Amino acid sequence: MPSKNKNENLAYLLARVAVGISLFGHGVVRLPKAGAFSEWMRDRFEKSWLPAPVVGTFGYVLPWIEFGIGLLLIIGLFTRSALIGGAVLMIALIGGCCLIEDWSAIPSQLMHAGFCALLLVFLERYNYYSFDRRFLSDNP
Structure with a gap:
């Protein structure tokens, strides 16, 4: 049953938009430099068991995923x-950080996942x- 409490609805909106802006912002700043970002990721994962082409491709796709998910959360669509x-x-991302022992990035990723x-x-x-x-809803 949907809540009629405006404060709870507003609190949800604020939390959803905050997570959305974080993801959106990560994507937006990386998109113009996607090639450099992808190369940076390949360099970071050079000593991991992940193949360089997989890491490189993920590096190109990641900003678009962050951008898209962030935008959807900001506007509340899907x-x-x-x-x-x-x-x-x-x-x-947490799995990747574990592979290269980048423990410093994991708390932020855990917070995003938890939110x-x-x-x-x-x-x-x-x-x-x-x-x-x-x-998208049948509710009035």
Whole structure:
């Protein structure tokens, strides 16, 4: 049952948009320098068991994924899929950081994954201010 409490709905919106802007911002700043970013990732993973072409391709695709998931979360469109995608992306990034022993990046990735999971728990009840609710829902 959707909440009629404006403060809870607003709190959900603020948390969803905050996570969305973080992901969106990561993507936006990396897109213009996608080639350099991809090469940087290949260099970082040089001593891991991941093949360089896989890392390089992921480096080109990652900014687009961050940009897309972030944008969807900001506007609240396909929010469930975006939250799941965001959490899965963070799990992949955490795995990569473990492979190269980059422990410093993991807390941020864990926070993003945790926020995505928590937002998913409360999605149906508090995602009132969203394009999902306005255009994809049968609820008035």
